[in-house]
Amino acid sequence: MEGVVNSDIIIIILATGIRLATPYLLAALGEMFVQRSGVYNLGVEGIMMMGAFAGFYATLQLGSPLLGIVISLVIGALMGLLMALVSVTFKAEQGISGIGLYMFGWGLSGLLFRLYVGGITSVEGLKAIKIPFLSNIPFFGPVLFDHNGLVYTAFLLVPLTGFILFKTSWGLNVRAVGNKPEAADTLGVSVVRIRYQCLIVGGMLAALAGAFLTIGQANMYADNITAGRGFIAIALVYFGRWSPWGILLGSLLFSLADSFQSMVQVLGINFPYELAVILPYMVTIIALAISYGRVWAPAALGKPFQRGTRG
Amino acid sequence: MKKRILALLLAALTLLTLSGCGTKPTAQSAPAPEAPKVEKIRIALVLPATVDDLAWGQSMVEGLKAVQKTMGADKVEVAISEKLGNAVDAGSAIRQYATQGYDIILAHGSQYQSVLTEITKDFPKTTFAYGTGFATQPNVFAYDPQAQEGGYLLGMLAAMTTKSGIVGIVGPVESGDAVKYNYGVQQGVLKGKADVKTRTAYTGSFNDIVGAGNLAKTQMSAGADILTGSSQQAVGALRAVAETKDKYWLSTDMDQSSIAPDHVLAAQVYNWEKVVTKIIELRKKGTLGGQVLTLGFADGTIDLKYNAKLADKIPAAAKAAVEQAKQDIISGKLKVELPKK
Numbered sequence: 001m002e003g004v005v006n007s008d009i010i011i012i013i014l015a016t017g018i019r020l021a022t023p024y025l026l027a028a029l030g031e032m033f034v035q036r037s038g039v040y041n042l043g044v045e046g047i048m049m050m051g052a053f054a055g056f057y058a059t060l061q062l063g064s065p066l067l068g069i070v071i072s073l074v075i076g077a078l079m080g081l082l083m084a085l086v087s088v089t090f091k092a093e094q095g096i097s098g099i100g101l102y103m104f105g106w107g108l109s110g111l112l113f114r115l116y117v118g119g120i121t122s123v124e125g126l127k128a129i130k131i132p133f134l135s136n137i138p139f140f141g142p143v144l145f146d147h148n149g150l151v152y153t154a155f156l157l158v159p160l161t162g163f164i165l166f167k168t169s170w171g172l173n174v175r176a177v178g179n180k181p182e183a184a185d186t187l188g189v190s191v192v193r194i195r196y197q198c199l200i201v202g203g204m205l206a207a208l209a210g211a212f213l214t215i216g217q218a219n220m221y222a223d224n225i226t227a228g229r230g231f232i233a234i235a236l237v238y239f240g241r242w243s244p245w246g247i248l249l250g251s252l253l254f255s256l257a258d259s260f261q262s263m264v265q266v267l268g269i270n271f272p273y274e275l276a277v278i279l280p281y282m283v284t285i286i287a288l289a290i291s292y293g294r295v296w297a298p299a300a301l302g303k304p305f306q307r308g309t310r311g
Numbered sequence: 312m313k314k315r316i317l318a319l320l321l322a323a324l325t326l327l328t329l330s331g332c333g334t335k336p337t338a339q340s341a342p343a344p345e346a347p348k349v350e351k352i353r354i355a356l357v358l359p360a361t362v363d364d365l366a367w368g369q370s371m372v373e374g375l376k377a378v379q380k381t382m383g384a385d386k387v388e389v390a391i392s393e394k395l396g397n398a399v400d401a402g403s404a405i406r407q408y409a410t411q412g413y414d415i416i417l418a419h420g421s422q423y424q425s426v427l428t429e430i431t432k433d434f435p436k437t438t439f440a441y442g443t444g445f446a447t448q449p450n451v452f453a454y455d456p457q458a459q460e461g462g463y464l465l466g467m468l469a470a471m472t473t474k475s476g477i478v479g480i481v482g483p484v485e486s487g488d489a490v491k492y493n494y495g496v497q498q499g500v501l502k503g504k505a506d507v508k509t510r511t512a513y514t515g516s517f518n519d520i521v522g523a524g525n526l527a528k529t530q531m532s533a534g535a536d537i538l539t540g541s542s543q544q545a546v547g548a549l550r551a552v553a554e555t556k557d558k559y560w561l562s563t564d565m566d567q568s569s570i571a572p573d574h575v576l577a578a579q580v581y582n583w584e585k586v587v588t589k590i591i592e593l594r595k596k597g598t599l600g601g602q603v604l605t606l607g608f609a610d611g612t613i614d615l616k617y618n619a620k621l622a623d624k625i626p627a628a629a630k631a632a633v634e635q636a637k638q639d640i641i642s643g644k645l646k647v648e649l650p651k652k
Contacts, residue, residue, distance in 0.1 A: 009533070012529065012532045016528065016529060019525070020525060110394070118363065119363040119365075120364070120365045120546050120570055121570070122550055122571075213521050217525070218520050218524050218547050218550060218551075219550055219554070220546065220547070220550050220570075222361075222364070222518070222520045222543075222546065222547070223360070223361055227516060227518060227519040227521065229521075259529070262512060262525070262526050263529055265511070265512035265513065266479070266510050266512045266526075266529050266530050266533050266535075267510070267533065268508075268510055268511075273485050273512075273513050273515075274485070277513065277515030
């Protein structure tokens with residue numbers, strides 16, 4: 001069976017890369033809205049952990065991954081609401097409150113797991129849905145059309161969020177609030193409300209990313225299951241220059257490099273393992289370094305809004 | 312002002328949740344409010360991961376439970392702190408246990424070696440033990456499981472059982488115990504059947520169960536039908552194997568068949584009860600440390616466990632050869648090589 005054909009290997013690398021990109025894509029698209037509205041939420045990792053636990057636990061108890069997704073979205077919205085309360089209403093320093101939210105999510109998810117589950121348990125997670133006809137196309141079929149529902153959701157969200165952000169009045173408001181909150185405020189756009197909405201949407205997508213890990217990938221829960229993916233998602237928002245297509249590019253680049261290096265290791269190609277595991281990070285940093293000149297960012301990013309003052 | 316209060320609140324809340332999952336004496340220890348006369352051994356365990364990781368940490372926890380059961384819950388008190396992967400946090404927990412007068416403190420990870428050297432001199436009457444490691448002090452034991460021995464036997468078993476001719480290793484970080492175990496597996500596979508290939512890959516993490524699962528999927532899609540791997544992330548790989556028909560897993564540190572009874576063929580099991588009992592006995596005789604305690608097949612501190620449910624999946628010849636090799640390891644006839652540094 002050693003004679004695996006080369007195109008098969010390429011299919012595995014690409015299909016795996018697409019699967020791996022999903023949590024980054026979900027969390028980063030959510031964080032994109034948050035940052036576009038002028039808030040950076042460093043608590044994505046903590047929200048992901050809560051979403052991962054909520055999705056897992058609901059699936060375990062209710063026997064349905066779909067309900068798991070619903071519950072994790074609710075938990076994500078609550079976590080986003082908490083961040084909004086702290087950083088928008090009470091105007092706490094965003095970096096610190098984000099880290100606080102991260103530690104809160106980590107601690108609480110671990111505690112809940114210990115209290116209500118207590119040991120390694122597995123669940124029946126989401127099943128792959130083969131898209132009829134499309135999945136039969138040679139090469140592209142297995143790469144693109146043989147994944148679970150959350151993978152399709154994540155990729156469909158790219159054009160959808162792009163449309164919302166750039167073609168709807170709500171998206172315009174989000175961008176205005178993140179760039180010139182005073183101006184938006186003068187024109188009657190509620191800065192606070194828009195930021196709340198963005199943080200809640202961001203929280204829901206981060207939680208969905210977490211749920212994807214527990215019920216769409218591992219089909220189990222363990223402490224610290226996100227293993228830093230939330231922070232990578234935040235980095236990908238910067239990489240993608242706050243645009244859905246940029247984020248898609250970054251997520252794919254990172255995940256394909258990851259999937260590629262796994263295969264290189266598995267096939268025993270003579271390549272130092274240390275280099276292999278950092279390859280995704282290296283590729284991303286290099287691409288970031290050479291591909292962009294002047295950096296644009298939402299002008300009001302990180303600045304709490306106070307009516308009547310500048311920034 | 313509001314801001315500051317809120318920040319404090321959030322911090323307090325965080326601490327609360329974090330401490331909630333931190334130190335807690337196990338419920339098994341006798342209530343014994345004053346209990347004066349009975350001479351009680353107090354053991355504290357510091358873990359890098361969790362008590363229920365189904366691997367390194369849990370194997371030690373179960374060993375301690377067994378010690379408690381054998382010696383009597385009123386004779387042995389056990390306290391456990393988990394999730395102390397960070398050496399600084401572990402250090403303060405270890406110092407705290409020593410200050411509280413625990414007799415034996417087990418720092419269950421090779422990463423604790425340097426932290427221990429800073430603490431142990433201040434508590435000359437306390438026995439410390441850590442592992443995997445070699446460096447000892449008068450009051451520090453080091454323990455060293457010969458992971459390559461079980462790896463060798465499991466490798467042989469895999470080579471003589473595989474149908475695809477490919478055995479896949481899902482490794483954590485290429486260092487220490489993992490390398491030792493993997494090197495054993497590689498040698499065992501070669502011995503078992505020369506034309507079977509071992510494919511070794513690492514995730515670069517000890518606790519990324521999602522990453523381990525994905526690496527296992529890649530291993531399987533590239534042809535491996537029997538997989539193995541060490542560390543607490545291994546359950547992620549095992550779960551991926553358990554979802555795939557006709558793919559099997561060999562576990563190490565402890566028997567993981569409980570979560571995948573139809574996919575775990577066999578396991579290398581550490582018998583910590585014997586190791587801890589030995590430490591207790593040495594301490595009673597006045598030896599507080601200074602020895603390297605080796606775990607191996609010879610004294611039964613490592614054992615090989617088969618999954619009875621899957622007995623028909625292992626060819627009789629394979630089992631016989633593995634059992635023979637095990638006897639050779641015990642008698643000293645067979646030495647499994649360690650990786651060259």
